[in-house]
Amino acid sequence: MKPEKTTPPAPVGFGAHDHAHCKTEAMAKAQAVCEARKLQFTPVRKRVLEILLESHEALGAYDVLARLAAEGLGSKPPVAYRALGFLVEHGFAHRIEKLNAFVACSHPGRAHDAAFMICRDCGLVAEAEPQSPLRRSAGAAGFQIESMVIEAEGLCPACIPEDKA
Amino acid sequence: MKPEKTTPPAPVGFGAHDHAHCKTEAMAKAQAVCEARKLQFTPVRKRVLEILLESHEALGAYDVLARLAAEGLGSKPPVAYRALGFLVEHGFAHRIEKLNAFVACSHPGRAHDAAFMICRDCGLVAEAEPQSPLRRSAGAAGFQIESMVIEAEGLCPACIPEDKA
C-alpha cells in the first residue's frame, strides 16, 4: 500500500481508527452548524445522529426506530424518517440508495456530493470524495444537476479472502 | 410525465432522436446475446424489455407488472421482479436506485458501469459513461469494487424554466 502522488482524502471507515474521535467531532460539528443556522438540534435528532455515529455501518430507518423506541424517544415510523430527513437535509448524514439505509456523514459542514464504498460482506460504509466526470457529461447535455449519488459495492480490505488479495 | 414544454435545445441524451432505432437495436442485441450465451429469452422477459424500451423513462416493477397483467402475461410481483432481475443481471437493463425503478440499457452488450442523469420533472433518464475517480479512491483504500452506480438528479434541458436556462 504505497502512497500515491495525488492521494485522495483517506476514506474513513475501513481499517482501525480513533472512532471516538469520529463521534465527538461529528456531534460537535452538528451542534455548531445548528447553532449557526438556527436549526433545532432536538433530542430525537441528536440521538439519531448519535445512533448513526456508533459505527460506519448503514442503518435502516426501522433499525433506528427500534433504538429510539427502546429509549422511549418515539415508536412510529415518521419519527425516525423525520429525524433522518433532517440530518440528510442539513448534511449530517447521507442516504445510501442501494441499501435503503442511512449513514452519518464523514465530513459534515462542507457542501459535497456523496460517494460511498459499501462492503457487501461486513456492511461497513466508507465515504470518499466523488468529483465525478458525470458533471462534465451533464454540462455538455445541458442537464442541471441538483443532487448526485455514487455508490460502489464490493469487498473492503478486511473482507477480501487471503487468496484474492 | 412527458416533456411537453418549450422546444428542447436538442442535447445529447435528452433531445429528439430516432427512438424506433433504440428499440429495434436493443431487442436485436438482446436476442443475439441470449443466443450466444444460451440464455432463455422467454416471452415474459422479452415483453418486459419491450416495455422498458418504450421510452427512456424509468418504470417501477409494479408499473411493469400492471402492463404484463393487462396482457395476460403474469399478475404477481415475483413475475415482474424475476424478469427485471434477468434483464439487469445480463446487462439489458439497469436499476435506478434513487427511483426504485428500472430502465433499458442504452448500450447493452458491453460490460460497463452505469451512470444516469434523472430529470425530476419529466422523468427521462439518460445514460452516460461514468469512469469515476471513485475507482481511484477504491484502489487507494484496498476496496474491491464489484458494482457501481452513479446517479444525478436534476432538470433536463427541456424542463429547465426559461428564466433559469
Place this chain on the structure above:
DNA sequence: GGTGATTTGTTATAACATAACATTATGAGT
C-alpha cells in the same frame, strides 16, 4: 419420451415509506 434444471404461477408476508391530522413545544414580539 425421460429426466433434471429452469422458469413460471401463486400465496403470503416482509421491508420500506409517507399522507394526514392532532398535539405539544419553541421562540419572537408585546
Place this chain on the structure above:
DNA sequence: ACTCATAATGTTATGTTATAACAAATCACC
C-alpha cells in the same frame, strides 16, 4: 408573562416496494 405563529412530535392509517417458499409447468438435453 401572554399570545400568536411556526416548528416539531405523536399517532393512525395506508401506500409502496420486495422477497420467501413451494407447486406446477416448461425446456434442454440425452
